[in-house]
Amino acid sequence: MQLPFDFRSRPLVLLTGASGYIGGRLLKGLEKACCPVRCLARHPEFLRPRTAPNTEVVKGDCLDQASLPPVMAGVETAYYLVHSMGSPGKFEEEDRRAASNFAASARLAGVRRIIYLGGLGAEGQSLSAHLRSRQEVADILRSSGIPTIEFRASIVIGSGSLSFEMIRALVQRLPVMICPRWVAVKAQPIAVEDVIAYLLQALELPVGEAAVFEIGGADQVSYGDIMREYARQCGLRRWMIPVPVLTPRLSSLWLGLVTPIYARVGRKLVDSMRNPTLVRNPSALAVFGIRPKGLKDAIESALHNENLEFAATSWSDALSSAGKTRSWGGIRFGTRLVDSRAQRVSVAPPAAFAPIRRIGGANGWYFAGFLWWLRGFLDLLAGGVGMRRGRRNARTLAVGDALDFWRVEAFDPDHLLNLVAEMKVPGRAWLQFEVEPISGTSNSSGSTIRQTAIFDPAGLAGLVYWYALYPIHCWIFAGMLRAIAVRAELEARTIAQGG
Numbered sequence: 357m358q359l360p361f362d363f364r365s366r367p368l369v370l371l372t373g374a375s376g377y378i379g380g381r382l383l384k385g386l387e388k389a390c391c392p393v394r395c396l397a398r399h400p401e402f403l404r405p406r407t408a409p410n411t412e413v414v415k416g417d418c419l420d421q422a423s424l425p426p427v428m429a430g431v432e433t434a435y436y437l438v439h440s441m442g443s444p445g446k447f448e449e450e451d452r453r454a455a456s457n458f459a460a461s462a463r464l465a466g467v468r469r470i471i472y473l474g475g476l477g478a479e480g481q482s483l484s485a486h487l488r489s490r491q492e493v494a495d496i497l498r499s500s501g502i503p504t505i506e507f508r509a510s511i512v513i514g515s516g517s518l519s520f521e522m523i524r525a526l527v528q529r530l531p532v533m534i535c536p537r538w539v540a541v542k543a544q545p546i547a548v549e550d551v552i553a554y555l556l557q558a559l560e561l562p563v564g565e566a567a568v569f570e571i572g573g574a575d576q577v578s579y580g581d582i583m584r585e586y587a588r589q590c591g592l593r594r595w596m597i598p599v600p601v602l603t604p605r606l607s608s609l610w611l612g613l614v615t616p617i618y619a620r621v622g623r624k625l626v627d628s629m630r631n632p633t634l635v636r637n638p639s640a641l642a643v644f645g646i647r648p649k650g651l652k653d654a655i656e657s658a659l660h661n662e663n664l665e666f667a668a669t670s671w672s673d674a675l676s677s678a679g680k681t682r683s684w685g686g687i688r689f690g691t692r693l694v695d696s697r698a699q700r701v702s703v704a705p706p707a708a709f710a711p712i713r714r715i716g717g718a719n720g721w722y723f724a725g726f727l728w729w730l731r732g733f734l735d736l737l738a739g740g741v742g743m744r745r746g747r748r749n750a751r752t753l754a755v756g757d758a759l760d761f762w763r764v765e766a767f768d769p770d771h772l773l774n775l776v777a778e779m780k781v782p783g784r785a786w787l788q789f790e791v792e793p794i795s796g797t798s799n800s801s802g803s804t805i806r807q808t809a810i811f812d813p814a815g816l817a818g819l820v821y822w823y824a825l826y827p828i829h830c831w832i833f834a835g836m837l838r839a840i841a842v843r844a845e846l847e848a849r850t851i852a853q854g855g
Contacts (some may be wrong), residue, residue: 366559368430370467372396372418372458373437375403377516378473378555381548382435385556387411396427418454421461428465433559434458436472436497439490448489455493459500470497470504471558473551476544476570476633477508484631494568503566505558507551507640510572510633511582513654514548515661523579527587528815532595539580539598543633544572547654550646557644569640574650576634582651589655592815693822696808697834699841700794703848708803709770709791711843716759717747722843723835727828728760731779735761740780762787783818786810805844807837 369386373379374395386393387408394412397403404413416423418438428434438454439447462470474490477483483491494506511519526533554571561567577585580596587594640646649657701708715721721728732743745758753773757764762775770791777785787809794802809829813819 366391367432368392368394369559370394370396370427370431370434371437372435374407374413375399376437377514377518378512378548378551379435379437380406381552382437382555383407383411385552389556391559394427394431396424418458419450421457424457424461425465428461428467431462431465431467432563433469433471434462434467435555436470436493439493448485448492451489451493452496455496459497459502462502463500467502468563470500470502471555472497472504472506473555474506474508476510476572476635477631478636487631487633498566503564505561505566506568507554507558508568508570509546509551510544510635511546511579512548512551513545513573513582513651513658515658517548520658523583523586527583527590527592527594528813529819530594531815532597533583535580535596535598537598537600538630539583539596540578541630541632542576542578543582544576544635545582545651545654546571546573547649547657549657550648553646554640554644557646561643567639567643568637569643570635570637571640571648572633572635573648573654577651582655585651585655589652589659692810692812694808694810695826695830695833696806697837698804698806699837700802700804701841701844702802703844704801705791705793705803706770707848707851708805708841708844709773709789710847711840712773712789712791712805713753713769714751715773715840716762718750721836722839724832727832732761735779738780741778781811781818782815782821783811783813785812805837805841807833807840809833 369391371379371383371386371393372395374383375397383393383395387410392410394414395403395407396416396418397413398415398417400413400415407413414427416427418424436455436458438458439451459470472494474494475487477487477491490508494504497506498504511517513520515521550573551571554569583594583596711722729743736742736744741758741761743760745760747753747759748757753759753764753767755764755767758778759775761777761779763778764773765776765786766772766774772791773789775787777787779785788807790806790808792804792806794804811818811822813822
């Protein structure tokens with residue numbers, strides 16, 4: 357993102373929510389602009405690997421006021437991007453307490469400005485608990501006496517946004533949708549890139565200035581329009597049948613059945629969808645000079661950029677922060693299903709990676725070779741590429757190389773191999789290998805090999821494919837990883853013995 361100003365002489369900025377959807381993208385924008393940043397994180401160990409060397413990561417929790425004074429020291433501007441919607445408890449009370457702690461600590465520390473991202477919704481309306489809480493948090497921050505810039509946004513369009521992923525899941529899984537009244541409610545969806553641009557440019561406003569800015573995209577559309585446009589761009593034919601009887605409460609229960617991963621947070625969002633989220637005061641357009649995308653361009657951008665973001669994702673970090681490694685059917689990230697496993701070996705990363713570098717072609721896949729051949733044969737029958745392509749070179753790889761029915765999407769020698777599937781599957785599939793030195797040891801002491809299978813199902817057929825074959829895939833991938841580990845250690849011993 358090209359910014360029209362220079363942050364290099366800026367005072368320290370505090371960023372909360374840096375591990376979240378908006379905060380993570382804002383952090384990259386601040387770092388790219390060389391802005392001095394300090395991040396507040398409940399689990400710094402998960403955030404530090406994803407920050408620039410000069411970015412501070414400090415342990416703290418807005419629900420624990422005693423942890424905040426060291427975080428606030430020397431800060432001029434603080435971004436408040438915290439919410440408690442994922443909490444199993446009463447999220448409104450937690451939002452209220454977190455904002456009160458933050459505001460009080462910021463005032464005592466001499467913070468000169470707060471920038472906050474909330475939600476659109478006319479104050480005179482009977483707002484949902486979610487939107488009411490978003491606006492109450494803004495009032496609490498303002499009550500501190502610190503000048504507060506509040507942005508009120510409609511649904512954010514971007515790969516990974518909870519609202520967008522929920523819409524994606526519904527469209528992908530339901531060829532026929534029974535649509536309650538809220539599907540016709542108007543919103544003004546905004547691309548995530550435009551939200552980040554507003555948040556960054558807010559630093560250019562004079563310190564001491566307070567304002568409320570309503571931000572939205574170029575189009576006012578219904579939630580049904582958003583789903584239809586997503587389906588059109590994905591080449592999916594969907595039938596939407598409106599019914600007058602499904603209340604937001606019943607809709608939220610239905611959502612929990614169709615997309616259970618979103619049940620806890622999604623039900624709170626569905627309740628908000630009964631409220632129109634439209635820009636009534638367009639002052640942000642004049643103050644910031646940003647011209648937000650329309651719906652078509654926002655969805656197109658999300659679909660185009662998600663592959664880059666997806667390729668850059670460290671699934672090992674994501675799985676670690678989730679606090680688990682595997683469950684039946686894999687871990688879900690948005691609509692994607694992920695099965696990941698790791699194995700330690702007593703060799704250095706180059707030796708651990710050597711069998712991975714030679715995988716496929718005449719070298720084979722190290723385990724259940726007949727099943728790999730059978731899968732290739734079935735792919736040929738279905739009109740796919742099968743296993744006949746082999747590999748260009750038996751010992752070396754490069755990005756873009758064909759590898760049986762895969763293609764090399766990313767390759768970092770001795771560290772990473774990411775393969776994207778080109779066989780016939782009802783969705784998109786990746787197979788990734790990562791090798792890292794064991795933490796706290798030298799490179800010569802040992803390594804961890806992580807193998808990750810990722811599947812982005814296309815509709816119900818994709819889900820049936822994943823779950824039907826999951827036990828077989830687990831057996832094959834687990835056996836392959838064990839065989840790679842054994843091969844790496846055997847080859848290292850052979851070389852050490854001069855064989």
